[in-house]
Each structure stands twice: as structure tokens, then as C-alpha cells.
Amino acid sequence: MAERDLGKFLQLLYTYDHVRAIALFDDLLHDEGNFWPVADALLVVCANHQDAKLTVPHGLQTVEAAREMFTAAGPEASVGLLRFIALYSFSLIKRDWTATYLQQQAAAVAGDPEPAFWDAVSSGQPDRAAALLCAIATTEGLAGASHALLRASLADLGRLAHNFTLAVSYAEAARALGMPMALVPLANGAHFLATTLQASKPFRPEAYEQAPSGTDAGMDALQRGLSEGDYESVHDILRRHAASTDRERVFEPLVIGVSKDPGFLGHNMILAHSARLAARYLETEELSHMLWKFYRTLGKAYEYPQDLMIALRSDVDPQAAITGLKSTLQHRTPPPLVTIGRCLEAGIPLDGILKQIVGGYAGWRVGEKEHTIVYLNAAVQTAA
Structure with a gap:
């Protein structure tokens, strides 16, 4: 019975019958084992958010953020938020893209999709960009597709950095879902960028140079360099961390600094958090470039208050x-x-x-x- 009700609920997500869907949701969530299947289904459905009246479709970013909180708090504490997300999903206008359809689109791509992807994005061909990114995912894997998506977004962060932060959310949703369902957020991310990056120049990170061998790359040294305004030392430390395997730790002073001034509707903090997530996808020179830029522009004071x-x-x-x-x-x-x-x-x-x-x-x-x-x-x- 529970499996049949779960199937009915998943079908209702593609309709506007929120009354029946929420009634089923309340029954299903008596069993904690249904929490993550429902959360995954909502992630796929909301990845298809599109609305010609909106410059920035926040649907997937919102659900992906909620999913991160589910992981932090656990299912028992997160049922109320999941219920809100289920209701929220019915307010969105959505495409009907499925993993099967996108696999077919990817299979129809001829030649090397990676160089063609940026051409499609910068020339405003959203459907072609979506198919090409799916082709990258099927031939090179999720990591290659996510990297292509994020590198494209760095060409122009966008107003309030929406291009970049949404691209990170699409990549993180793809990672959470795995193949083949990952094609849905990836395709929608490519479609979004192709509508916002028309005529943009490709991202060109500054050439990477290794930090001097004696560079102290500890967090205390980074905090000290930031507080003293010694940005030559800061640059060396950031370059050292960009080439390391432990990439997330270097963001600690940044998120502390941004916490004091999170920006309009928290967009600076959202950007700093997104940058930390993006670190796993970027190449060394790209991460070094991004760290150096954000440390100079986002935070104002980096010491712990x-x-x-x-x-x-x-x-x-x-x-x-x-x-x-x-x-x-x-x-x-x-x-x-x-x-x-x-x-x-x-x-x-x-x-x-x-x-x-x-x-x-x-x-x-x-x-x-x-x-x-x-x-x-x-x-x-x-x-x-």
C-alpha cells in the first residue's frame, strides 16, 4: 500500500492537484523511510522550473538548499520543511523534461560536445546547450559536465551572482541524484545560462603560479594576512590551498567575514557558500582565480568577532x-x-x-x- 501511495504521490507532482498530493504526503511521511524518495522526487521536479516572466528561476536553488538542510538536521526534524517544499513545488511552472528524453537528446549529439557547449551558451541556443551538456555527462561523467557548467557561469557571475550560485545548485542537485536523473538539473542549468550569458566572453582565469615553497598556509597565517592587509601573503596562501586536496578549509575566514555583512537578502553569504561547494568541481587555476577575487571583494573584516x-x-x-x-x-x-x-x-x-x-x-x-x-x-x- 505504501509503495502504491508513493507512486501516486510522485505522479501528482507533475499535476496541479496539491490537495490530493499533500494528503498523500502526510500519510507517507508517517514512515521515515519515505523521506528521501520524496525529497529526491521534488528535486527532479523542481529542476524543471521555468517561467518566461522570471529572469532568475529560483525553484531548483530553493529545493537544493532545503535538501542540504535535510542532511544537516536529519529527516525527523525536517518533515515540516519538506512539506513546505512539496506545497511550493505546485506553485512553479515546469518543463516536462525527463531523464529518458534527455538521454535521447544527448545521443543525437555529433562530435565533441565540450567546445560546442560554450558556443551554444554564448550564442543564446538554450536547447542545444542543454543537449550538449547532457552529452558531456554521458561521455565524460558528472564531474566533467558540472565543471563545464560552472566554468561557463564564471564568465559573468550575474546580478547578485545569480548565474554562478544557480549553476552551483544545478551541479549539486545532479551530484545528489546521480545518473541518469542528474541529466534533468544539468540540462536546465545549461538552458538557464544560455539565456543569461548571450554574447559573453569565455572565462579566462589568470595564469596559475605555485606559491613560494616556504609559504605558511595555515588559517592563522591567512587570518593574520587579512587583518594586516598583507594581500601579497594572502594571495600566496590562497594559491597554495587551490592546489591542495583540502579545498574547503580555506573558505573559513571568508564565510566568517561575510557573516557580518551578508548582503541584500543574504546574497553575499549565499555566494560564499556556493563558492565553497564549487571548489570540488573547479580546476586549480579556476579556484585560485575565484578565491583571490572573492577575498578581495566579499568580506570587509575577517577576524572572529x-x-x-x-x-x-x-x-x-x-x-x-x-x-x-x-x-x-x-x-x-x-x-x-x-x-x-x-x-x-x-x-x-x-x-x-x-x-x-x-x-x-x-x-x-x-x-x-x-x-x-x-x-x-x-x-x-x-x-x-
Whole structure:
């Protein structure tokens, strides 16, 4: 019965019958084993978001951000957010692209698809760009296709960096789904870029030079160089990290700096988080170029704020601290800086705090839902 209901629910996602779909959702989610199949299905469906009235289709980015929070908080704490995402999916205008259809489009591509992909993007041929990127995925694998997509987006980050951050979301969705379903977000990502990058020049990263052999690439040295304005040393450290296997750690000072000034609707923080995710897909010279650019333009002060230092306190009751955080999430008072600080001082594990934040999201009613989900996820992932 549960398997049949899951099949019905998945079919309803391609309709506008949200009433029947949500009734089935509520029944299905009594079994935690249905959580991830439903989440995957929503990711595929919303990857097809398209609307001629919108310059930037946020559907896939929103669902991918929610999925990252599901991973951080776990299914039990995330059911409310997943339910919202299910309802949200019915508000989107969507293409009918399927993995089978896109496999056929990829098979029809003749010649080497990689050089032709940028030509299709820059000449405004979205359907051809989608087919070519799918061909890259089927012949070279997901890593090659994701790299091609992200490199193309670096040609012009776009207003509020939407070209780049959406490309990262499409690549991350493809990685989460695996082949052949990954073709759906990849094709839609290519289609989007081909509508926004017309007549753009290809991305040309600066030539990569190895950092001097004696470069101290530790985080303390990076923080010191940033605080002292010694950008020659900063550049050396960033180049050293771009060539390393541990690429994510170098983003720590950046996300701390951006947290103090997250930008309009959190777009600076979203960009910093997206850049950290993109690091796994980029080549050394591309990552070095991106790090150097973002460290010079995104953050203003990179030191950890001393007024936010946390010390364990035996006089703070953990249960009272959690109750205060729940009040913040439900009623927006006391301020989150106060209640989250008390939870940390009470020794409540970070993952427990994140579960409360993600679990409390379903009750929020303030702000644009798309941007608050994407912004909140960037903050949650930065904390995690």
C-alpha cells in the first residue's frame, strides 16, 4: 500500500492537484523511510522550473538548499520543511523534461560536445546547450559536465551572482541524484545560462603560479594576512590551498567575514557558500582565480568577532535555553543572537541547535520564502 501511495504521490507532482498530493504526503511521511524518495522526487521536479516572466528561476536553488538542510538536521526534524517544499513545488511552472528524453537528446549529439557547449551558451541556443551538456555527462561523467557548467557561469557571475550560485545548485542537485536523473538539473542549468550569458566572453582565469615553497598556509597565517592587509601573503596562501586536496578549509575566514555583512537578502553569504561547494568541481587555476577575487571583494573584516565568543557556563539550564530558542523560532523574540548564544553556553551540541532551527522553519511567515530558505541554508551550512 505504501509503495502504491508513493507512486501516486510522485505522479501528482507533475499535476496541479496539491490537495490530493499533500494528503498523500502526510500519510507517507508517517514512515521515515519515505523521506528521501520524496525529497529526491521534488528535486527532479523542481529542476524543471521555468517561467518566461522570471529572469532568475529560483525553484531548483530553493529545493537544493532545503535538501542540504535535510542532511544537516536529519529527516525527523525536517518533515515540516519538506512539506513546505512539496506545497511550493505546485506553485512553479515546469518543463516536462525527463531523464529518458534527455538521454535521447544527448545521443543525437555529433562530435565533441565540450567546445560546442560554450558556443551554444554564448550564442543564446538554450536547447542545444542543454543537449550538449547532457552529452558531456554521458561521455565524460558528472564531474566533467558540472565543471563545464560552472566554468561557463564564471564568465559573468550575474546580478547578485545569480548565474554562478544557480549553476552551483544545478551541479549539486545532479551530484545528489546521480545518473541518469542528474541529466534533468544539468540540462536546465545549461538552458538557464544560455539565456543569461548571450554574447559573453569565455572565462579566462589568470595564469596559475605555485606559491613560494616556504609559504605558511595555515588559517592563522591567512587570518593574520587579512587583518594586516598583507594581500601579497594572502594571495600566496590562497594559491597554495587551490592546489591542495583540502579545498574547503580555506573558505573559513571568508564565510566568517561575510557573516557580518551578508548582503541584500543574504546574497553575499549565499555566494560564499556556493563558492565553497564549487571548489570540488573547479580546476586549480579556476579556484585560485575565484578565491583571490572573492577575498578581495566579499568580506570587509575577517577576524572572529570577540563579542560573540562563547564560554561554557554551568549556570545556564539547557532545557531553558532550548525553550528560549523555540520561542525565537515561533515568535521571533527573544533575539536569536541571545537564545542561540545561551544554547551554546549551556553545552547543547551544534547539531541539536540546527535541528531546532530547521524544524522550526515551517512556522515562519516573514520574508520571501525562496530567499529565506536559501539564505538560512547558507548560514546553517556555515555553522555546521
